[in-house]
Amino acid sequence: MSYSGKSEKLIPLTTNNPVQARILHLTDTHLHANPDYVMMGRNTRLSLLALLEHIHSESEKPDIVLVTGDLTHDETSKGYRDLRAILETLKAPVYVLPGNHDIPKLMHRHMNKGQVGTQRQILIHNWQIVMLDSTIRQSDNGRLDDSQLQFLQHCLGQYPERYTVICLHHPPLPTGSPWLDTMQLENSTQFLNIIDKQPGVRAVLWGHIHQEFSAQLNNIQLLSTPSTFSQFKPLSSTYAVDKKRNAGYRWLELSDNGELETRVAWLPG
Template sequence: MSLGSDFVCVVQLTDSHLFADAEGDLLGLQTQASLDAVVDMVLEQISRMDLVLATGDITQDGSEAAYRRFIASSLRLPAPCYWIPGNHDDAELMARLGKPLGLTRDWVDIGNWRIVLLDSSIVGAVPGHLSQATLSSLDDALATAGDRHVLVCLHHQPVNIGSDWMEPIGLLNASDLLTRLEPDPRVKAVLWGHIHQHFDQPLGHLRLLATPSTCVQFAPSSNDFATDTQAPGYRWLRLYDDGRIETAVSRLPAGQFLPDPEADGY
């Protein structure tokens, strides 16, 4: 896919945690309503978008009804959407629903970029792991990328984010990923969800990025599970032809969609 300007505009939505019941709530927060509000904000703020990335935990309950409502929400945005599963998702169901609609892909080429989409989910488990098949797909993506710049996306965090309780539920074989990416100057950034908070740090030439959930937020730098009072949001990225990335997080107004302050897990 080629475009007429010097950048690609990407919108990332992550961790929507939808339920079969449209009024289902996570820790007291109605997740469909918060997703709808975030999508409204995207439409107000982003005049041109080329691609939408949904980086896992699309649903909380793995139900077909919840996936179909997410698809309906994504269709409100004037750009193709691609998704990857998280630990709360049913990866097989996502593939069955997503492949006919083009939602499920190994990678997408757009502008001067290749965006690689990795499934880090483990059936029935919270942490992440990249299977040998997924790593082989990544190897193929890198081997055939040519001179394109590369953005790699997954659900689970591949580095320590400074929250003790999240450390054991990140990507268990992160070294298998990073040893492939760190030597390759074409790979400009790694983008993920799962941690329900903003994260933006360098690792050598790589930029490591994570994004607030469209529903409940987790408190940064917390030893134990803790929610945050920051509002739901999304990330926009401008991927420039020369490999530069401009990106920021945008949130709903403060005080909207707050979780139950007494919640001690999910």
């Protein structure tokens, strides 16, 4: 989606906690219209349902949910509709962005109903969340085109007093797996140079690599979240599934003073 330069009227979200927002980060659901579809040794749909059931059992409840791409695997309308229905069981606003397995036009058509939306800028408490599209059609690689970078800079300039979390699908730096590092953000240096100059940016979230990863760029936490079904083996030079890890997700707690605490949780079993 191109950036027109026009500002949209944004209404800040409210939560039960007046000074803190709890964020649930999911990624790489790879839902298929076929309910029996298996990928990397697991049924993607059944794994997602089991993961959400586990989340429902936790005492923590999300104020909002972020899903960072590869929403579907077969790029079908039914896949998106089914995913939207599943995500709505979380009973919280859900915001999604596309990955390399998605069709953005289909995503926007089917993921903008009920509690689920494709808004690119979200205000909550003293924070803003910026959702970027790093996809290149018919490519596994990622890139933030000029319109995405302009939108990011617009958001950062629009609310300089707010702390910022930036979401995209592709990793903006090498993560230690050579075969996956070939598919990182192509213009990562340009992206990191932009955010490194912004004192309010606190975190970057992504998916794509199906594993937990964390790094630090000055005051910015750089965070990858595991897939909702299966993981790639970390630090592998070639494709390999991590048979020791189940489905995973990430919690983030955003405090109004700019502090960000986060942890990854795993589906037992």
